[in-house]
Amino acid sequence: MNHRLEKLAGWLKHEQMELAMIQDPANLFYLTGFECEPHERLIALFAFPGEEPFMILPKMEMDRLKDSGWTYGITAYEDTDNPWATISSLLDDRKLLPFQSAAVEPDHLSYARAQSLLRLSPEAKLISASPQLEAMRAVKDETEIRSAKKAARFADMAVETGIEALKPGCTELEVVARIEYEMKRQGIREMSFSTMVLFGEKSGDPHGIPGTRRLQEGDLVLFDLGVIVEGYASDITRTVAFGSISEEANRIYETVRKAQEAALAQCRPQTPMMEVDRAARRVIGEAGYGAHFPHRVGHGLGISTHEYPSLHGNNSDLLSEGMIITVEPGIYVPGIGGVRIEDDLVITAEGHQVLTRFPKELQIVE
Template sequence: MEKRLQKLINWQREHEIDLCFIQSKENIFYLTNFYSDPHERLMGLFLFKNSEPLFVCPKMEAGQAKEAGWNFDIICYGDHENPWDLIKEDLNKRKLHSIQKVAIEKEITSFSRVESLQQVVNHAEIVSVETILNEHRLIKDENELTSLKQAAELADFGVQVGMEALKNGVTEMEVLAMIEFELKKKGIREMSFSTMVLFGEKSGQPHGNPGLKRLSEGDIVLFDLGVVLDGYCSDITRTFVYKTYNEEQKKIYDTVLQANLAALAASKAGTRIGDLDQIARTIIADAGYGDYFPHRIGHGLGISVHEYPSMSHNNDGRLKEGMVYTIEPGIYIPSIGGVRIEDEVLITSTGFETLTKFSKEFTVVK
């Protein structure tokens, strides 16, 4: 924890930033090892060039923050108190009267919070801290990789549960409930996003909503799910057909699988990120389905299920050892259904490793 804090403070000093204000629960977790959702209440980390860090949180969270390992100054406040008054008082005690430049998470900090901060720091110049934090979080250490690999194993397990739950007439929500129940029995409290179980033509909606649709023979079945383990997310998509299939379904599946495998084969340190998207997109377009692949090839993965970088075709960044991201090409045809095959990928010194291991062979569930 302290190494991560010091690395950010070193950047802060290098860029002559007097104060960093960080409030996203993901970045706070990364820097403090404390994860909590304060809802509308203020939870913030204040870093200074030449003074010890300060953590601000509701009183109900203070004990857990200390248990997580926070050993620096802490301000805890009750719901009847204005935390910004306490923050201003603390800055005065530190004799921080001439704050000229402040770094914040511009993408997620609300305007009202910025106004409150400006009143405390006398309308200092505001810059962004997100780019550097994204870069710091990009390369996973061994502890992070351990959590990510275990989370991926549980995602594989979730797909297995879902596949085994398929039977005539079962609803999407019934299968979804079985998946999450079995994962909770293994200690998982939180899914990394709303689990998707989609049958038939509903699988043709890339972000469809499960409901009471019942499973019928010949349906495509799409599972997209992930868990949160030790603060780290997993994300897998697998697609099956139930009982019977037609040649168009098989062709779509084979095309998506070919795109998935080709993008994986190109995954190695130094590869341009956008090339992965283009490789997969070209295969899908050449098969005649270019108009039915509406999203990027993938996204970064870690504390957030969608984090830096965006794996889109116009990303000129390069893959680096220690990066974790998804490869998830798809084809979605409203009248037929959709196929998506998604893997989690780790860039290694020799190429890549897929953290999700569930079979991608075309499978007819009997």
């Protein structure tokens, strides 16, 4: 059994739980190496404290599971089958019916599936496995960090591609298309999330939606994007100016850049995560823009673009060596636009290493 499954099994034993049912595709990839998109069909890993795990999944996915390196039990079903009847039989064969408790992922367990699981053992307690899985995934090993570094390099390339695509009158969506086309040419199958390119006043929306807004002289241009490499995501934000920049927009940019520098200076092992957020917020507040920084300073990054930890001003959890996080302060002013600068970094024994390398000095694109 791989060490991740062994760690989960050890946790189940320590917590005196008979089984875990894992469905989140990110957790399945982390534990098994199997990349899946279940749609409406059930794909689940059943893990136990003292027995080998098994996977249940549609028959059409079975060969891909084998190709991923999975060597334990596989139960495949047809669309006409009832997978819960099969699960019941498999648990009964292991003398696990009825069970007293099961670990599940509350955010990924539908009411219907919770009911199906509880029909197998009506008195059982369902207990969240999410904190344990989040803690396991938060600290990356060397292989994960190598993949994250590759993803960061492609993110840098994607920003450069987007800047090269800026021409008077082009639309946000045209620039998005250019970025994603180039990434496909480079062998990138999947972006981390919907690529964001926002012009002018639209850059003042932290989660704006690219459209047909055309590029004009004096616009701020905000890029927020990432790619998936070997199952791991990158996430970068850069803001540039097109043609020229107003005095206030320049002041906003420099404030965000200094805020990010202050936040990065806090990124080292054993630092409370709140201190990273507060460092950036102090700089922005002292510049008079505190009301225009509406989000946390960063988040964990890995198989999912947003995962544990959450770097906000009330989180007293400590940064640990091996964590990969983002640091992304921003200022968003209606009528002017917004600036966000975001990097991916890994916490190291000495402090941190920034993985995204695209320059952060203000660029005015001609």
